[in-house]
Amino acid sequence: MREEQKKTIKERYEQSLQKGERFWPDSIFKDVLMALAIFVLLLMLATFVGVPVEPKADPSDSSYVPRPEWYFLFLFKFLALYGQIPLLGKVEWLATVLIPVIYLGALTLLPFIDRSPNRYYGKRVFAIGIMAIMVTSMVSLTFISDVPTTSTDAVYLPGLLQTLGGLVVPLAGYFLLALMNFAFKKAPAKAMIWTTAVTVLLMIGLTAGTVALAPILETVEVEVADTLEEQIVAGQDLYSVHCVECHGDDGSVTVIEGVEGLEGTQVMAINGRDVLYTLNDDSMAEVIAYGRPDAGMNPFGRAYNPEGLTKSEIDYIVIFMRYAWDDRYEMPPMEPLFPALAEGEAPSYEVHIAPIVKRYCVSCHRAGKDNLNYLMTTYEEVLTSGDHADQNIIAGDPQSFLLLTIQEQTIPDPETGEEMIGVMPPKKALSADIVDVFLRWIMNGMPETAGEAGALSTMPAATATP
Ligand code: HEC
């Protein structure tokens, strides 16, 4: 620093001293007042707003995937993006220790590196440029922290945008700025301002693109359920397929039956206040996404299971559980599962059986499940699959295995006499009207469409639908 510059600065300092206020007590008093105000604000926030709690901690649960607090999400996302770099991505300590230390170190050292006495920002382009990119980078990484980094799709646009906006562009910005600052004798301020501006704008654009694209992609494969009724129905369908085998159609199961590997396992009834009042919507969605792998419930979330449920699908399940079982919510009037049968009317697969089977049976009887190889996801499968396909469903025969099992009879092995097929569904008997639908369907020869069923119906002419 030149002598003369030092002198002017000293003079200015003396001047401000004259008109300035005293540190004690004036400044201190202001500080204390401000600190008190913030303390009261925090107290109010904690009391009246609060932070949603996660499910109760379970020390024996090794599958718990912790998520950092929001102010660390940027680091979390950075790690995820960094992990994708070929070769370098494998060296984890680089990203977890070295790079953050360099980052923080650079911030700490900045005042020592940049010793310019000037406060006017036109003269501090390098420091401000680096800082601007860093801050933008932290903010945008925080914003995109929820968007999955990778996907099984061949072309995953949000992933590409993230890598560009979160990694490539800021790195290029730092590099260019450093180059201009150190390579030239007199740093080209204009070029540096432009570089900073373009870098920051690009990052903002790419972040906005990522955020805008992510939910669109997520909802493509799901039908979008707009109304509450649609969401409850969507949730119930998903629950029927994924959860009924262990928790039963009404969440009341306390001892699992009919599920390989979990026979006799104790579970909490998930339809009572114990679960519904202790888990808020977020924690409930987390339970579904992470599962309880140690207890036998696999993760259902896309992030832990490539074929898993999307975030909105999980939300629909939670909505269904609330409206169906939580006494703080009132179920809106819903369509019945199937239209009631009139006297002499024959039910069809498409109108009656399919929705019943989906709600009560498919959870255990679908691809990937080994229950005597009986699959029930299509008309053909219901009629022709299973180790006892020739006896499960026999047109006109009330002794069909299926009809016996749903009427709480077990089927013994003809040779050993031991139980071969248990009651279906294993945990809770079907209601009488559902048993009646199965009975009439098989007695009438298993019509597939409503038209075929109509032709078989023996309704009095007056009540037959035109
Ligand atoms: C393969 C069996 C299985 C399936 C399928 C299954 N769960 Fe579970 N679930 C369990 C077991 C076991 C537990 C642990 C019960 C306990 O700790 O009391 C559990 C616990 C839960 C809990 C209570 C968690 C807690 O800690 O309070 C909820 C809620 C739950 N499951 C919801 C679901 C939903 C929703 C689905 C469908 C998406 C589902 N489960 C599918 C077996 C299963």
Ligand code: HEC
């Ligand atoms: C909780 C899982 C579960 C649910 C839900 C379930 N099943 Fe089963 N099902 C089984 C198991 C396990 C077997 C193998 C036999 C046994 O262990 O009892 C089986 C076997 C059968 C069989 C014999 C298949 C064959 O070819 O030998 C029939 C028929 C059957 N189930 C019908 C149904 C019907 C109808 C429903 C719905 C109303 C249903 N099941 C719901 C678990 C389930």
